[in-house]
Amino acid sequence: MRILSSSVGRKILMSITGQLLIIFILIHLIGNSTIFFGPNGINAYAEHLHSLPPLVWAFRLFMLAAISVHIAYGVTLTLENKAANPGAYAVKRNLKASFASENMIWTGLLVAGFILYHLLQFTIKGTPDIVVGLDSANRPDVFRMVVTSFGNGLISLAYMFAMLMLFLHLSHGIPSFLQTMGWNNEKTIPAFGTGGKVISAILMLAYISIPAVILAGLLKL
Amino acid sequence: MNLTLHVWRQSGPKAPGKLEQYEAKNVSPDQSFLEMLDEVNEHLIKEGKDPIAFDHDCREGICGMCSQVINGVPHGGRERTTVCQLHMRSFNDGDTIYIEPWRALAFPIQKDLIVDRNGLEKIIQAGGYTSCHTGGVADGNAILVPKIAADYAMDAAECIGCGACVAACPNGSAMLYTSAKVAQLAALPQGQAEAAERVCAMTEAMQEAGFGNCSNHYECQAACPKGINVKFIAKLNREYQKALLK
Amino acid sequence: MILDGKCPKGPIQTSWDRHRFDLKLVNPANKRKYKVLVVGTGLAGGAAAASLGELGYNVEAFCYQDSARRAHSIAAQGGINAAKNYPNDGDSIYRLFYDTIKGGDFRAREADVWRLAQVSNNIIDQCVAQGVPFARDYAGYLDNRSFGGAQVSRTFYARGQTGQQLLLGAYSALSRQVKAGTVKLFARTEMLDLVVVDGEAKGITVRDLITGEIRTHVGDAVVLATGGYVNVFYLSTNAMGCSVTANWRAHKKGAFFANPCYTQIHPTCIPQSGDHQSKLTLMSESLRNDGRCWAPKKKGDNRHPNDIPEEERDYYLERKYPSFGNLAPRDIASRAAKEQCDDGRGVGPGGRGVNLDFSAAIKRVGEHTIRERYGNLFEMYEKITDENAYKQPMRMYPAPHYSMGGLWVDYNCESNVPGLFVLGEANFSVHGANRLGASALMQGLADGYFVIPYTIANYLAKTKPGAVTADHAECKKSVEDVKAYNNRLMNINGKKTVSEFHRELGKIMWENVGMARSEETLKDAIKRIPVLREEFWNNVKVTGKGEELNQQLENAGRVADFLEFGELMAKDALHRNESCGGHFRVEHQMPDGEAKRDDENYCYVGAWEFKGVDKEPELHKEPLTFENVHLAVRSYK
Ligand SMILES: Cc1cc2nc3c(=O)[nH]c(=O)nc-3n(C[C@H](O)[C@H](O)[C@H](O)COP(=O)(O)OP(=O)(O)OC[C@H]3O[C@@H](n4cnc5c(N)ncnc54)[C@H](O)[C@@H]3O)c2cc1C
Ligand code: HEM
């Protein structure tokens, strides 16, 4: 199919999968913030989520496909781009391109690395820091698990770093997907540029607030 | 004023190249950048050395022939200015100036600052036209084009095909150039019939010619001497989606 | 020899239609057997190659730039004329015809001009169909403006980039044919010789500007559309690569050169700023629609122009030509500007400039409107001069701009060498002794889209396709000759650079064969040019090798040709003992300083035959008759 091999077609697929990932991140953030309501909040939420296994798996497979496409094209497009520009200027001054836009592949891969670790940790529950157990209502005690893990300064820091990568990725990714979808014109281009940074910053701060609050001892077992 | 130049010298497509240093003395601020290089060349010839080869023709910013990266920016980074229109008053006495050719996989160097831009031709050949025949077309006023559309098309049509967008793009992509032509024709009633085929064919030709993919760095617009706006890339993307739905 | 333009007889209104019917046709199935070589991809060549390719001929197209789209047609700013009469202001084919004949000071052929006026309308339609974004009004109708020397609004334009947009239209049509496989493009390829076999043009010898390879391309006909030669003045509004080379080498192979002394000096160019200058930049004369030309009344008045009060300004064009005012034709406006400066009332560096003032227009319609109309020109002016023309007048001075002369062609655009066709600025045909604004673009496209496709068939139908092949003795000889010529240039190894010679030649030409010529200055030029040429062939230095990209060698060949051509130009100007249009002989003027024609003795086309370098060329005449527009003194008062 034309779209799978063409430059613009693949970009559009990246954009769509990127948007799906952003939607996931938004929902995940809302879900995660139930942690501020204590064990009853997040444990209820987690139980509720897992109540329909076929749906959970359908959703997981769908997201897996999305991120796979995103990663696969991210890597191939980046390789093509590197090949197309030998980058041999003795002096090169960029007027517009930013650190974020030039390092999408690295911030993206770091986020991917984080996700693997994160899955291993909270989904597969395979990392040493994990405490598995049930809460008083006989639900899996997600609250205890998270708070214990984030109590470890190193783990919290790793999360914060990952969120910083996510911020960089999205500060270019958000305006970029709008442009790729063509939802852009002369007036919106600068506005979306700023908007993208602001939204990614909010996302980053919101996500960071969880380990930060735990580390600061404001959210305790 | 006196300047120190570091100029990319390369005797042929396969030969290795390197930056060489030259002094430009008694440069007048009213001189254009190319006239400054002319003078350097006159001295080189008199010394029996090979003068610096560079592309140029109209020297008034319209033919798109001149192509030099000056201090890291194609055309030197003054807004809406080609190298040939750049005047020495934008520099200061004692400045060091780096002069390099366009660099991109699709633009192999032929000599010194001269590159091969044939890839850009291939993109237009793939579909940058309306397939009208000579003669036998309707009266000019039979096709109405509202001023807004005509102006939009004209904004896009200002592209001079210089390739600075490619040289500036971290991905060596020719999206700005391609989108300008796609957007021009897509804005006009005459261009509608072939719109879908055009956008697909032109972007494919871009890829085949070895240009990279656009990842929205917007570096191209910043370097473009005609200020071609990246909104045309968004337009191309829309046209592409329309084509996919067809 | 008396030349025959082969113009159709009978009523002019139907001349082209009747002629077209009389022309022979090539059977559609046979067209692909014929190969046509088109040199030049500007408006004329680009349109021709595209149209011929579309008809099914096998076309090879050549240009010296790296892309067909960069031909110097790209630089035209102002616009293109057509007799559409969309504004309903009384225009007609007849009026465009009449204006062009009169504007050319009665030195052009009536039939050619009629045809041009007739097909002008098709050109606009064609360009619109190609997607050329002409200016439109809000409802979507095409917009027109009036332009240098016309009292009707018949000029179509695309912002200040009309030539660019028209050329991109032709280029896109050409690209379409390249894709279709009917046209093969040879960019960065310069024609250096015409191959003539048994008296007919059958090929060209070219140099590949990248590899330096010299080779011959053979075809069944050759079309030259290689533009103008005013770079003979060194400083002009033409691109650096514009040359007389293709024309001159064809001339040396027998093609007659017609009216070389007819050159146009454009009134509104940015004045020279110093000796370093390599070219001059034109400011579209559409500026004269809103700008008023003036010089200070006092000599040597070097106050800032804004400080010179109204009553101390001389709006000389409005004063001298009340009905045309600032829109007087180019030759008149140019000479008037020169007069002011010669009188010591010029402005800017060296007193070589006059003011073009927009303050009145800005007051009348607002800066916004002026910006909309000419924004890019004001921007360009500021880039070059560092002055803001919204706040103070522009400075302008005349500069060589266009060549009305060129290779002689008959009504079919065919030169006296059968099979050699010449189009656009490269031929001499329609502009007489002076070209009106916005008519060169029209001519280029008319020749390319609507004339050559018909007339070339008439020649091809009479020839056997593929009769000459690349191994023909004439081709080999041509390659050898070109190689020898280039080797000679490379081996002089003297002390002066090519540009130095060009600059010196330019000085001689500008001072002696420029805007105002006299017997004395012309004789001086005829004496000095051969001396300079001699020095060139003994003392020029061309670095590098022939078998590589070598811009010095390219330029040396072009300047060598200018050094021969300049002499012919001066000779033509000397022999033409009258003033007409752009050719102004100071001996021949009216009491009020207007050009004084001599219709009794000079109402002809002067076509020169090459007899050898340093030999006297021979003059052939083609008498001009005027049956539809009566010979009259041209007056723009
Ligand atoms: C600054 C400027 C502004 C102008 N404005 C207007 C205007 O507003 N309206 C108007 O009507 N006219 C205008 N003119 C005039 C008009 O633009 C030209 O006369 C016209 O475009 C010439 O077209 P052409 O096709 O004959 O030649 P060109 O466009 O000059 O093309 C010449 C072609 O020949 C090729 N060539 C030349 N020599 C060789 C060789 N030896 N070997 C191979 N290829 C060769 C070149 O590569 C090029 O492709 C303007 C001219 C200038 C300079
Ligand atoms: C501080 C921030 C975060 C916290 C506290 C957190 C918490 C959790 C928890 C508790 C789970 C397991 C849910 C369960 O299995 O019941 C989970 C799953 C997951 N998280 Fe996070 N997360 C955070 C940030 C992120 C980020 C930034 C991403 C993506 C970039 C992410 C992606 C995922 C994914 C993909 C899953 C697996 C979902 C599934 O099981 O289907 N998380 N997260």
Ligand code: HEM
């Ligand atoms: C939670 C995870 C992620 C989200 C939300 C996300 C989001 C986005 C978005 C919105 C874009 C812009 C798409 C466009 O320009 O249209 C983008 C681009 C990109 N992403 Fe991601 N991404 C994620 C993970 C990754 C990963 C894991 C990689 C690793 C390979 C990656 C690599 C890239 C690259 C290279 C681009 C630029 C592609 C281009 O414009 O050519 N992303 N991402």
Ligand code: SF4
């Ligand atoms: S888009 Fe701009 S930079 Fe790119 S080719 Fe066109 S004019 Fe040059």
Ligand code: F3S
């Ligand atoms: S700089 Fe390159 S990445 Fe796209 S927006 Fe411009 S083509």
Ligand code: FES
């Ligand atoms: S030389 Fe023509 S644009 Fe610079």
